[in-house]
Amino acid sequence: MPSSRDLAVAVLREPLVHFLVAGALVFLVLSGRPPNATERRIVVDEPVLESIFNRYVQSFHRPPTPEEIDGLVQDYIRSEVYYREALRLGLDRDDEVVKKRMRNKMLALSGAEAEATQPSDTELQALLDKDPARYAAPPRFTLQQHYLGADTPTLRAAAKAAIAAVKPGSAPDLPTVTSALPDRFDDASPSDLAAEFGDEFAESVSKAPVGRWTGPVLSGFGLHVIKIERLTKAPPPRLEDVRQSLENDWRFAAVRKAEDESFKSMLRGYDVVIERPR
Amino acid sequence: MRREILLAALLLGTSGLVAGCDQLKKVAGGKDVVVKETEFPERVLWGDTHLHTANSVDAFGFGVRLGPEEALRFARGEEVTSTTGLKAKLPRPLDFLVVTDHAEGLGATKALYDAPRLLIRDETMLRWYDMMHEGPAGSQRAMAEILDARGRNALPKAMLNQDGTAERTKSVWNGNIDAVERYNEPGKFTAFFGFEYTLMQGGNNLHRNIVFRDGPDRVRTVVPLDPTYKATPDEIWSYMEAYEKATGGRVLAIPHNSNLSNGLMFELTQPGGGPMTAAYAKRRARHEPVVEITQIKGDSESHPFLSPNDEFAGFGVAGWELNNLLGNQPKVSSMFAGEYVREALKRGLLLEQQMGVNPYKFGLIGSTDSHTALATADENQFFGKHTGNEPNPARATQEQNLGTRKGRFGWHYLASGYAAVWAKANTRASIFDAMARREVYGSTGPRMTVRFFGGWAFKENDLKGDWVRAGYRRGVPMGGELSASKKGAPSFIVSALKDPIGANLDRVQIVKGWVDKSGKLQEKVFDVVWSNPEKRKPAGGKVPAVGDTVNVATASYTNSIGAPTLAKVWTDPEFDPSVRAFYYVRVLEIPTPSWPAFDAVRYKLKLPPEVRVKQQERAYTSPIWYTPTKA
Numbered sequence: 001m002p003s004s005r006d007l008a009v010a011v012l013r014e015p016l017v018h019f020l021v022a023g024a025l026v027f028l029v030l031s032g033r034p035p036n037a038t039e040r041r042i043v044v045d046e047p048v049l050e051s052i053f054n055r056y057v058q059s060f061h062r063p064p065t066p067e068e069i070d071g072l073v074q075d076y077i078r079s080e081v082y083y084r085e086a087l088r089l090g091l092d093r094d095d096e097v098v099k100k101r102m103r104n105k106m107l108a109l110s111g112a113e114a115e116a117t118q119p120s121d122t123e124l125q126a127l128l129d130k131d132p133a134r135y136a137a138p139p140r141f142t143l144q145q146h147y148l149g150a151d152t153p154t155l156r157a158a159a160k161a162a163i164a165a166v167k168p169g170s171a172p173d174l175p176t177v178t179s180a181l182p183d184r185f186d187d188a189s190p191s192d193l194a195a196e197f198g199d200e201f202a203e204s205v206s207k208a209p210v211g212r213w214t215g216p217v218l219s220g221f222g223l224h225v226i227k228i229e230r231l232t233k234a235p236p237p238r239l240e241d242v243r244q245s246l247e248n249d250w251r252f253a254a255v256r257k258a259e260d261e262s263f264k265s266m267l268r269g270y271d272v273v274i275e276r277p278r
Numbered sequence: 279m280r281r282e283i284l285l286a287a288l289l290l291g292t293s294g295l296v297a298g299c300d301q302l303k304k305v306a307g308g309k310d311v312v313v314k315e316t317e318f319p320e321r322v323l324w325g326d327t328h329l330h331t332a333n334s335v336d337a338f339g340f341g342v343r344l345g346p347e348e349a350l351r352f353a354r355g356e357e358v359t360s361t362t363g364l365k366a367k368l369p370r371p372l373d374f375l376v377v378t379d380h381a382e383g384l385g386a387t388k389a390l391y392d393a394p395r396l397l398i399r400d401e402t403m404l405r406w407y408d409m410m411h412e413g414p415a416g417s418q419r420a421m422a423e424i425l426d427a428r429g430r431n432a433l434p435k436a437m438l439n440q441d442g443t444a445e446r447t448k449s450v451w452n453g454n455i456d457a458v459e460r461y462n463e464p465g466k467f468t469a470f471f472g473f474e475y476t477l478m479q480g481g482n483n484l485h486r487n488i489v490f491r492d493g494p495d496r497v498r499t500v501v502p503l504d505p506t507y508k509a510t511p512d513e514i515w516s517y518m519e520a521y522e523k524a525t526g527g528r529v530l531a532i533p534h535n536s537n538l539s540n541g542l543m544f545e546l547t548q549p550g551g552g553p554m555t556a557a558y559a560k561r562r563a564r565h566e567p568v569v570e571i572t573q574i575k576g577d578s579e580s581h582p583f584l585s586p587n588d589e590f591a592g593f594g595v596a597g598w599e600l601n602n603l604l605g606n607q608p609k610v611s612s613m614f615a616g617e618y619v620r621e622a623l624k625r626g627l628l629l630e631q632q633m634g635v636n637p638y639k640f641g642l643i644g645s646t647d648s649h650t651a652l653a654t655a656d657e658n659q660f661f662g663k664h665t666g667n668e669p670n671p672a673r674a675t676q677e678q679n680l681g682t683r684k685g686r687f688g689w690h691y692l693a694s695g696y697a698a699v700w701a702k703a704n705t706r707a708s709i710f711d712a713m714a715r716r717e718v719y720g721s722t723g724p725r726m727t728v729r730f731f732g733g734w735a736f737k738e739n740d741l742k743g744d745w746v747r748a749g750y751r752r753g754v755p756m757g758g759e760l761s762a763s764k765k766g767a768p769s770f771i772v773s774a775l776k777d778p779i780g781a782n783l784d785r786v787q788i789v790k791g792w793v794d795k796s797g798k799l800q801e802k803v804f805d806v807v808w809s810n811p812e813k814r815k816p817a818g819g820k821v822p823a824v825g826d827t828v829n830v831a832t833a834s835y836t837n838s839i840g841a842p843t844l845a846k847v848w849t850d851p852e853f854d855p856s857v858r859a860f861y862y863v864r865v866l867e868i869p870t871p872s873w874p875a876f877d878a879v880r881y882k883l884k885l886p887p888e889v890r891v892k893q894q895e896r897a898y899t900s901p902i903w904y905t906p907t908k909a
Contacts, residue, residue, distance in 0.1 A: 180773040199779070201778075220778030221842040
């Protein structure tokens with residue numbers, strides 16, 4: 001037993017139905033929609049005149065003369081007549097330029113309110129609580145590093161042995177390579193270290209013990225031995241300290257959310273049928 | 279912000295918008311953050327001083343719909359959705375960004391796009407309007423025509439209505455200021471105020487990027503200078519001088535794409551002819567301490583025509599050496615000397631010898647000039663010059679014409695470059711000051727760390743312990759100047775680290791330029807230190823090629839050749855104390871795949887043989903100059 005939807009689909013595929021629908025459309029377009037009283041009234045009142053006047057001033061930086069105003073008003077009336085007749089004939093339909101323009105206007109309207117809204121502290125606090133790690137100040141490492149050279153099995157073994165043999169108060173006994181890599185970092189964040197050595201090294205530092213030499217640790221350059229002297233963890237972020245970041249994120253998301261929601265709410269008023277040819 | 283401007287355009291009233299933003303800023307507040315400068319620059323900062331968004335007349339026309347806010351978020355390492363709907367995220371954040379939308383018609387294309395159609399009277403503009411609303415292809419066609427018309431000085435009068443555009447420029451500029459200020463975070467990420475002064479003479483590129491040192495209070499007192507009405511470099515310098523005088527602030531200009539100026543960027547004469555005056559030279563040197571040497575539209579270091587003995591000259595010149603920016607004037611070889619940076623540095627020495635002032639004593643940086651709002655110079659993350667060239671299967675071999683004439687193809691565009699700055703802190707003031715003292719370098723994309731010091735008594739064993747501090751104490755860093763000493767030849771400490779997530783280094787070179795006794799310009803490239811020296815013995819004065827591990831089929835390479843770090847103390851073996859000279863460092867990576875190779879893998883393409891699929895990426899430091907004491 002075909003469902004009513006299947007039936008509708010089948011009917012819609014019928015050439016005769018296409019013909020009838022097309023005919024009805026032609027009839028509708030040619031006969032026009034029934035006129036209504038407001039559509040048939042063109043009022044040039046003060047607000048309209050003011051807007052005509054202002055546009056002129058904006059373009060030409062002087063007020064229009066009375067003759068020019070007359071001309072502009074005649075032009076406004078002409079535009080209105082054409083515009084309304086065009087709408088009555090349905091010329092706005094299936095016009096890509098009109099569609100795009102309308103879409104942009106709708107989009108601008110839906111996002112503008114969010115853009116200009118000032119989020120409340122409660123909203124910002126909620127955003128902060130959702131992902132405190134994103135806004136937290138990073139931990140800070142004060143450390144020494146010795147660069148040993150490119151990664152080779154021999155060098156790895158030597159580094160391991162030297163670390164195992166290291167005596168308290170002294171550094172591992174290993175030949176180091178001089179480079180522009182600083183031997184010492186004071187209060188460096190993981191992102192500072194990642195920029196300098198690569199992500200892998202920064203991760204190793206985050207996991208390394210504090211207060212003794214450890215390694216070998218791999219970086220983009222090769223092998224290192226490191227000693228973390230001090231690790232300072234930041235307290236949880238407070239709203240006051242990260243307000244600007246929170247507002248930026250809130251606003252960025254709010255504008256997109258408003259656009260999306262307004263689209264979805266409008267979409268709910270429609271039945272969307274996608275017919276793929278079989 | 280983009281949307282507020284859009285709304286404002288709809289409502290045809292901009293004053294309310296500006297007031298609204300001001301208030302917003304006041305409420306948003308933000309604490310005063312004090313960032314301390316270190317004793318000397320400890321960490322190199324990476325950034326882009328040249329990025330366009332939807333507010334640029336051409337970028338919008340080419341299709342981009344992302345504004346300054348998305349650009350700033352992307353540079354800070356956030357994921358954004360590109361105009362064509364692709365997710366984009368930098369593998370590593372940048373440290374700073376200058377949004378440099380074109381001053382001329384700031385927001386003009388967008389305003390045309392957003393205008394009520396009935397208000398557009400000009401037929402040509404109406405046609406462009408309709409083309410732009412057709413979709414991306416039409417939009418790009420419209421843009422090509424607009425650019426071409428601009429190059430021919432044939433833009434419709436309505437688009438040139440100076441008074442009409444002033445208000446719009448001001449509102450876009452204020453919107454831009456608000457976005458930039460929100461994302462500026464001293465100590466962590468610096469967002470600069472700036473714009474591009476797109477000076478063009480008959481399609482010849484004389485563009486400058488303008489970067490402000492200051493905050494919104496000062497910058498809001500001016501609007502970007504539109505080169506449509508003020509069309510010589512003097513005009514932008516006057517604008518800069520007026521700004522500095524009125525506000526007590528600082529601003530600098532960065533010329534770019536000298537390679538598309540058809541010989542006009544670095545002339546030996548006064549612009550328009552006649553001997554260059556000392557006053558002109560002084561003004562230029564004062565306002566333009568840095569030049570952008572590499573970017574998407576080619577590399578301007580040197581051309582094989584000018585440097586026949588330099589086998590690495592000519593990086594990224596293919597396609598760009600044919601004609602000027604708009605492709606409406608072919609290039610002849612006599613123009614190259616006024617187009618490439620190395621030659622300009624030499625010309626500067628000659629001019630200084632003649633009149634006592636060097637107009638071309640500038641430092642070097644790279645930047646993207648991306649028109650997609652995405653500041654990326656990574657080969658595997660290339661979003662193209664403009665939105666039409668965001669990743670797609672056709673872009674590598676498609677014809678790409680800025681004007682409407684022939685000559686350039688997709689693969690001629692480079693995934694280049696970035697600016698490296700040795701600043702003492704990540705703030706507007708510190709980064710600006712480093713640029714002003716030229717302590718900067720340019721990269722074609724990879725983030726190599728390069729140190730360069732010049733002095734009179736550096737010895738091989740100085741490259742030990744805390745040698746960076748010693749470099750600053752006993753010498754001058756890149757961008758600095760040496761004057762005569764009785765201690766013999768100058769010596770240089772040079773050190774290069776590979777990009778920590780990139781390719782190994784092939785070699786480090788020092789490029790020397792000088793004016794000989796007969797007044798001729800000379801240059802020589804010295805291989806200073808290179809990888810695998812035990813196997814690579816110099817022959818005929820040249821170090822043999824490093825080799826090649828690139829697998830084009832998979833767009834990959836291995837670091838089995840080259841070295842992760844290279845360092846050396848070098849003394850000029852041919853030093854003549856009576857001859858003025860400059861020295862800059864060029865660092866070469868081992869060969870790596872270029873962006874078309876990544877496209878070929880991504881889209882299963884078979885590329886024609888002429889397409890560049892691998893290259894040796896590089897960094898160029900600012901020079902150190904030697905000036906003899908007056909005889």
